[in-house]
Amino acid sequence: MGDKQGSAAPAASMTASWIAYAAILIVGLLSLFSLYMGFLNYSTNQDIALVYMFIGAAGFAAIGYMLFKGRSPVKQDALDVKKVEVFTTLECPKCQQKRVRDFKRGDYVFKDDEPCTRCDGMMVITRIARKKEEEKKQESSWL
Amino acid sequence: MVLLFAQVLQSQGQGTDVNVILQTLYSFAFIIYLFYAQRIQTLQMLRQIEMTLRKVKIVKDDARNAAIKTITEIGKPTVDIAPRVDRFIDFFSIGLESMDPAGIVDKMDHLLKTNKHVYEAEVKALAPSATETERMNMENLIEVSQALNIFYKIIRHYYLLGKKTMNIYIIMQVHMILPQLVQMVEAYSAGIQAFQEGMPIGDGVGPIVAGKLMHGYPQRDVAEEIVAADVPYEGRTLVVFKSRGPGGSVGNPDEGLINIIEERQGKVRIIIMVDAAGKLEGEPVGQVSEGIGAAIGGSGKEKFKMEEVANKYKIPMHAIAIKQGMEHVVAPLVEPLFDATDKAIESVKRIVMDYTEPGDTVVVAGIGNTIGVGQ
Numbered sequence: 001m002g003d004k005q006g007s008a009a010p011a012a013s014m015t016a017s018w019i020a021y022a023a024i025l026i027v028g029l030l031s032l033f034s035l036y037m038g039f040l041n042y043s044t045n046q047d048i049a050l051v052y053m054f055i056g057a058a059g060f061a062a063i064g065y066m067l068f069k070g071r072s073p074v075k076q077d078a079l080d081v082k083k084v085e086v087f088t089t090l091e092c093p094k095c096q097q098k099r100v101r102d103f104k105r106g107d108y109v110f111k112d113d114e115p116c117t118r119c120d121g122m123m124v125i126t127r128i129a130r131k132k133e134e135e136k137k138q139e140s141s142w143l
Numbered sequence: 144m145v146l147l148f149a150q151v152l153q154s155q156g157q158g159t160d161v162n163v164i165l166q167t168l169y170s171f172a173f174i175i176y177l178f179y180a181q182r183i184q185t186l187q188m189l190r191q192i193e194m195t196l197r198k199v200k201i202v203k204d205d206a207r208n209a210a211i212k213t214i215t216e217i218g219k220p221t222v223d224i225a226p227r228v229d230r231f232i233d234f235f236s237i238g239l240e241s242m243d244p245a246g247i248v249d250k251m252d253h254l255l256k257t258n259k260h261v262y263e264a265e266v267k268a269l270a271p272s273a274t275e276t277e278r279m280n281m282e283n284l285i286e287v288s289q290a291l292n293i294f295y296k297i298i299r300h301y302y303l304l305g306k307k308t309m310n311i312y313i314i315m316q317v318h319m320i321l322p323q324l325v326q327m328v329e330a331y332s333a334g335i336q337a338f339q340e341g342m343p344i345g346d347g348v349g350p351i352v353a354g355k356l357m358h359g360y361p362q363r364d365v366a367e368e369i370v371a372a373d374v375p376y377e378g379r380t381l382v383v384f385k386s387r388g389p390g391g392s393v394g395n396p397d398e399g400l401i402n403i404i405e406e407r408q409g410k411v412r413i414i415i416m417v418d419a420a421g422k423l424e425g426e427p428v429g430q431v432s433e434g435i436g437a438a439i440g441g442s443g444k445e446k447f448k449m450e451e452v453a454n455k456y457k458i459p460m461h462a463i464a465i466k467q468g469m470e471h472v473v474a475p476l477v478e479p480l481f482d483a484t485d486k487a488i489e490s491v492k493r494i495v496m497d498y499t500e501p502g503d504t505v506v507v508a509g510i511g512n513t514i515g516v517g518q
Binding site for chain 2: 019020023026027030066072073074078079081083084086103105106107108109110111127128129130131143
């Protein structure tokens, strides 16, 4: 049932977005025409030209506002879930030999995993973690 | 302004066709803006909600498919488990009636135990060949699927209700909290991989700290899914406990603490609790902060019982919080958080040295989900 409801929705919203884009286009053309008329009349009738220019500028300001308001509050790449690389670190408690490999199902921290290749000890999993994320740009240095 | 504009138009074209067209267009634009501005805004918001809803649906379906795939791979069921998984993903537990709050903590305890029993029974039936550890991880995986399913259904509810009524206030309710909802959905979806594979998660920093302290010492069960060890340190005895790993479990730390304190007739100098804590924007991931009180989240039942026993014997409670973002809590552990566990151990040792004398007993509790962490 849920799927039917979900799939019925897109058509109306697609129409909605086209109506919005069409409105932006019409206002844009009218504003452009107003500006054109403004420049055309500037030498002959300055008062009328200023009114035209004001209307043209107001139209473009309205478009800018609409586009700004129309921006989704959710980022484009949001919810693009990617698998992350996780690494397992093994250490031999006897000879301190260290080895890092990809995580595999069944690994857990403090597990006696495999014999040490250097001595007769058993290597223990001491760390399971994914690589450090890339540092995000600091907003301001004083923060 | 409008009059002035009309005059301008009249003086310009003096009734020409272009002028009439222009006047009509401007009038239309004005009327549309006057009457339909809110409607356009409503439609735009609906579209944005729909786009998010589509993404949430994909994530929700991914989680469901991952649960079915993992259960089939590990549990080796003999029948098709998809209908049963779908039914269980829609499972709910009804909140308690708090009109008369006396005794609500015990009722909560009972409800949580019933909930746990149902999860165990369902997963056991779904995955008969799985080990206990694997079953615990599958329980966590199904919980993630359930949470994502709820998010999807709530967003869809407001979306469809808004579309049906075209009421801007209904639509705005969900539109305004959309970024937060997406953040929560992202946080849960990051847990799919961890629970599928049995990897340590951000919430597991408490058990890692406890595990590092107790590793190599004789261990015993002190409560359901809680394991403890007596660790000597500078003439003191640290009774360290955590949920039994490596399966995904938080155990019953309240019962563990009560049992440890009662078996020593309250002769415990201090309690130190280590847990993951939500960071504020601007705080670095893996920051270790110290404070007092019961460092534990969840339903509040555990916190209440721990505070009760600490108060009964007047034992000071120290808290160590390892800070992390919402996106780290159930996601595979990041390196700064693993590094932070060593800093937390230093904090534990420093608190022990500062607040206790040789011969004292200190209880150290590693709180959190112990998936992928042994002891």
